[in-house]
Amino acid sequence: MEEGQVFKGDIIFTPTPQGFETLQGGYIVVLNGKVEGIYKKLPPLFSRLRVNDFGRRLILPGFVDLHVHSSQFYQSGVGLDQNLIPWLYSHTFPLEGRFADPEFAREAYSRFVEELIRQGTLRACIFATVHKESTKILFNILAARGLGAFVGKVNMDRHCPHYLQEATEVSLQETEELVIRYGGHPLVKPIVTPRFAPTSSAKLLDGLGSLVQRYNLPVQSHLAENKQEVEWVKELFPSQATYADVYLHYGLLGQTPALMAHAVHLEERELVLIENNAVRLVHCPEANINLASGIMPVRELLDRGIHLGLGSDIGAGHNLALYRVMVRAIQISKLRSFYEPQAKPLTTAEVFYMGTKGGGSFFGKVGSFEQGYSFDAIVVEDEPLITAGFSLEERLQRFLYTGEAVNIIERFVEGKRIRCEPGN
Amino acid sequence: MEEGQVFKGDIIFTPTPQGFETLQGGYIVVLNGKVEGIYKKLPPLFSRLRVNDFGRRLILPGFVDLHVHSSQFYQSGVGLDQNLIPWLYSHTFPLEGRFADPEFAREAYSRFVEELIRQGTLRACIFATVHKESTKILFNILAARGLGAFVGKVNMDRHCPHYLQEATEVSLQETEELVIRYGGHPLVKPIVTPRFAPTSSAKLLDGLGSLVQRYNLPVQSHLAENKQEVEWVKELFPSQATYADVYLHYGLLGQTPALMAHAVHLEERELVLIENNAVRLVHCPEANINLASGIMPVRELLDRGIHLGLGSDIGAGHNLALYRVMVRAIQISKLRSFYEPQAKPLTTAEVFYMGTKGGGSFFGKVGSFEQGYSFDAIVVEDEPLITAGFSLEERLQRFLYTGEAVNIIERFVEGKRIRCEPGN
The missing domain is CATH 3.20.20.140 (Metal-dependent hydrolases)
Incomplete structure (x- = not known):
């Protein structure tokens, strides 16, 4: 049987260099380490999969x-x-x-x-x-x-x-x-x-x-x-x-x-x-x-x-x-x-x-959240107090310019979680 | 009576834009918040002052x-x-x-x-x-x-x-x-x-x-x-x-x-x-x-x-x-x-x-460790394992390029310690 899981959060990635695709509070369905699809509402078909709910944190490609x-x-x-x-x-x-x-x-x-x-x-x-x-x-x-x-x-x-x-x-x-x-x-x-x-x-x-x-x-x-x-x-x-x-x-x-x-x-x-x-x-x-x-x-x-x-x-x-x-x-x-x-x-x-x-x-198919891509992702925690009025793009921009490693709270390669060793 | 203290560590600063002055394991004598002098060995005159010993950490102007x-x-x-x-x-x-x-x-x-x-x-x-x-x-x-x-x-x-x-x-x-x-x-x-x-x-x-x-x-x-x-x-x-x-x-x-x-x-x-x-x-x-x-x-x-x-x-x-x-x-x-x-x-x-x-x-007289300057300083902790063979200048350069706020472990303005609030 296929191994599946769901990742929920504020999703942002670049299918093309021309611009970002964003989805606030969206669901990424991952089967066998690959992206099956992205949904605004989780389809009933996947309702039995475990949901990793990251709230309003950013989910980005690694x-x-x-x-x-x-x-x-x-x-x-x-x-x-x-x-x-x-x-x-x-x-x-x-x-x-x-x-x-x-x-x-x-x-x-x-x-x-x-x-x-x-x-x-x-x-x-x-x-x-x-x-x-x-x-x-x-x-x-x-x-x-x-x-x-x-x-x-x-x-x-x-x-x-x-x-x-x-x-x-x-x-x-x-x-x-x-x-x-x-x-x-x-x-x-x-x-x-x-x-x-x-x-x-x-x-x-x-x-x-x-x-x-x-x-x-x-x-x-x-x-x-x-x-x-x-x-x-x-x-x-x-x-x-x-x-x-x-x-x-x-x-x-x-x-x-x-x-x-x-x-x-x-x-x-x-x-x-x-x-x-x-x-x-x-x-x-x-x-x-x-x-x-x-x-x-x-x-x-x-x-x-x-x-x-x-x-x-x-x-x-x-x-x-x-x-x-x-x-x-x-x-x-x-x-x-x-x-x-x-x-x-x-x-x-x-x-x-x-x-x-x-x-x-x-x-290969790495670096995006389009269908069939490896689910290689990081989860970024920014400061809700400061970024409340920001668009997803502005939040991403702020992370790129001013973020630090400590803002990256999760990492996944092909759907598999990689723990960050403490003290490193 | 004058208030005095001594700061010991690896000292580096720029009296002129032309180059660094460095002293490994040196002493900065501070009286009433001002630099009295820098010494390779602490003169007996100051032997009763409290020494803040920062070992091989860098002492830099703030x-x-x-x-x-x-x-x-x-x-x-x-x-x-x-x-x-x-x-x-x-x-x-x-x-x-x-x-x-x-x-x-x-x-x-x-x-x-x-x-x-x-x-x-x-x-x-x-x-x-x-x-x-x-x-x-x-x-x-x-x-x-x-x-x-x-x-x-x-x-x-x-x-x-x-x-x-x-x-x-x-x-x-x-x-x-x-x-x-x-x-x-x-x-x-x-x-x-x-x-x-x-x-x-x-x-x-x-x-x-x-x-x-x-x-x-x-x-x-x-x-x-x-x-x-x-x-x-x-x-x-x-x-x-x-x-x-x-x-x-x-x-x-x-x-x-x-x-x-x-x-x-x-x-x-x-x-x-x-x-x-x-x-x-x-x-x-x-x-x-x-x-x-x-x-x-x-x-x-x-x-x-x-x-x-x-x-x-x-x-x-x-x-x-x-x-x-x-x-x-x-x-x-x-x-x-x-x-x-x-x-x-x-x-x-x-x-x-x-x-x-x-x-x-x-x-005024701020930003150097020359005599009469305000003792405004930070203390930087770098990684001894990595920087063991480095000169003081190389260690400073490495901090400027790759250091993070967490490397700054002490701060002083006019000789007075400023604590960094945790969580900020």
């Missing part, structure tokens, strides 16, 4: 973070007076080196995952480090806590400190080992993760492309974050026309579903490659500002129909809270519009879509 | 918010898809209208003041509303809680909804009444507060200028926040050359110390007026982004030697937490530098200075 470095959680907010490449060497690489120690990794990854849960991020695409054992620990913690995730052991065989540099063959072999071990998990899955072109030899990229094809794996990496980086890639791969061409050449640019983070400085040719392949770009506004990388031309990308999600990009970004990342995406789009008036600022609905259904589509 | 609308606290984060003038009419004026009811004001102002304390803002220059009784309530709450503040009853006799519009004579008379009543308070003082030029008749500005001169009062208002507003002022005051000239003409532009918030769109003539008068400009980065007003040319203003502080500008800004406002000031200066490379991004030390000593100088 957040989806398409780009986050779990190993950089401890350095959030530090060293942000630098640009990408110096910052990697002064802060990021030394911290990543510590994940050679599984005990350090266990502590750091546990804290990271508890903070994801606390902040209502229920699905994430995650960079680990080059270390296989630590990456296994991350897989296991995520699986035990019931989150949905793609997890990548990072591949890196050149242009990095010796303590992080892998032998190419070892890098490929360990990646394959993790793919075989975790490929069948229903919620936590492997993803191929070359850090970025500069830290990858041609041989490594070629080997990863073969793995991707053999096991039909998704891919995540960085693309055109910073101008120096773009120049560096052109020097390193002179036979490729552009940065995106490097990934394309090795079968890593959307021949299977791929996530490319940043994409701030793309040429027209690269945009066409992205349009013609299964690439989703990840907007990481906080990181792009903090490392002074540039502003992604989000409005133009949306107009072209390119698929976009949001990433916290911890630790270049300092907010794991995706509701803060949404606000920052709006804010930098406003700043951009001072200088480029044709680029209209992003709306609240557009950024909410990117951080829920837009990103969620990488996981 | 934050100073030079521009905040206490009445707009409930609307923080709402309606921010609009520009200044429409936003005033759709959200701000209706909310301010509710402060005609003293009971509403008591509840709202209490929550606002508790949140100031929770966020470590220990001095603030505050706009109330046009309502005299409610403004008295705000004065009394601030005084009872021990904060330092300048509080202004707003003056507004035209171009606003009827329910907020004052008769010019009543506005002047009530302002004078409050000046007389609160002028002698040591910590909470009156400040003359015409909302901005467009909502003030010439007669009102003239009367306020006379009050300023008669009682030697400070002034706060808005200046050149938004381009439409600047145009409107030129239409309304055709005989004045610029927006700043309007205030100058009526004795409100730094003939006594004055705060002018925003100053995003100033002409050269106005900058010269500001340089030649006791005007301090208030940078409100969050508000300027949220209402898409523009970016203040902070780097150029600093280079000219113009005095600057920071403002949360609640509710156009959505962060009462001044450490968040500091981060946003850095972030938008980075964004500006993409388009105007000559404008170097602000440093962490520069924005910290603006939010402590820079703003604090409006209150």
Whole structure:
């Protein structure tokens, strides 16, 4: 028999980026973890199901973070007076080196995952480090806590400190080992993760492309974050026309579903490659500002129909809270519009879509409350005294701008409740 | 006899905007609420004083918010898809209208003041509303809680909804009444507060200028926040050359110390007026982004030697937490530098200075731990496990970017402890 339950509250979500769908005091019927329907009045057919009544609290889709470095959680907010490449060497690489120690990794990854849960991020695409054992620990913690995730052991065989540099063959072999071990998990899955072109030899990229094809794996990496980086890639791969061409050449640019983070400085040719392949770009506004990388031309990308999600990009970004990342995406789009008036600022609905259904589509039917979608949801308690006269949209906006993790009082993935551990 | 005490911990502050002064495990000796000195080892002379030992916690100057609308606290984060003038009419004026009811004001102002304390803002220059009784309530709450503040009853006799519009004579008379009543308070003082030029008749500005001169009062208002507003002022005051000239003409532009918030769109003539008068400009980065007003040319203003502080500008800004406002000031200066490379991004030390000593100088010797300064301080608890290898500067940076109110565990104004009320 089907397992069913009902969730009652003030429902708000974005079926499209054009606007919110809201229902005050509505019922979401969930069967086997999927949304069966939303009702103003509960149909008699479902009257025997248990009702989780959240009163006038907000029920929202859980957040989806398409780009986050779990190993950089401890350095959030530090060293942000630098640009990408110096910052990697002064802060990021030394911290990543510590994940050679599984005990350090266990502590750091546990804290990271508890903070994801606390902040209502229920699905994430995650960079680990080059270390296989630590990456296994991350897989296991995520699986035990019931989150949905793609997890990548990072591949890196050149242009990095010796303590992080892998032998190419070892890098490929360990990646394959993790793919075989975790490929069948229903919620936590492997993803191929070359850090970025500069830290990858041609041989490594070629080997990863073969793995991707053999096991039909998704891919995540960085693309055109910073101008120096773009120049560096052109020097390193002179036979490729552009940065995106490097990934394309090795079968890593959307021949299977791929996530490319940043994409701030793309040429027209690269945009066409992205349009013609299964690439989703990840907007990481906080990181792009903090490392002074540039502003992604989000409005133009949306107009072209390119698929976009949001990433916290911890630790270049300092907010794991995706509701803060949404606000920052709006804010930098406003700043951009001072200088480029044709680029209209992003709306609240557009950024909410990117951080829920837009990103969620990488996981299947995730990030919305339409029929057939996974019931991934958070419940938000706001202050009735203050918000009594507000519309649902205004209450959501207030939460995105001023809410804190403590306002998130419940979390569900595929209808299953995830408890937030106290003290985290 | 002098009352003395000692504060021990990891001390960090900015005597100048050029950099931090830090002392790990240092002692601050405080006599009669003022800093006597900072010591690596406690001199025997002070060995009988009580030591407040905060171990490896950070001791920082309390934050100073030079521009905040206490009445707009409930609307923080709402309606921010609009520009200044429409936003005033759709959200701000209706909310301010509710402060005609003293009971509403008591509840709202209490929550606002508790949140100031929770966020470590220990001095603030505050706009109330046009309502005299409610403004008295705000004065009394601030005084009872021990904060330092300048509080202004707003003056507004035209171009606003009827329910907020004052008769010019009543506005002047009530302002004078409050000046007389609160002028002698040591910590909470009156400040003359015409909302901005467009909502003030010439007669009102003239009367306020006379009050300023008669009682030697400070002034706060808005200046050149938004381009439409600047145009409107030129239409309304055709005989004045610029927006700043309007205030100058009526004795409100730094003939006594004055705060002018925003100053995003100033002409050269106005900058010269500001340089030649006791005007301090208030940078409100969050508000300027949220209402898409523009970016203040902070780097150029600093280079000219113009005095600057920071403002949360609640509710156009959505962060009462001044450490968040500091981060946003850095972030938008980075964004500006993409388009105007000559404008170097602000440093962490520069924005910290603006939010402590820079703003604090409006209150006298406030915002630093140099000798003779008021001991206004907060104590910050960060996570030893994570920050063990960090410098004091890195720990401060991490707090500014990722800390929360809960990390602030103690607050002192002039050496006197202010308890944070639980549940607020």
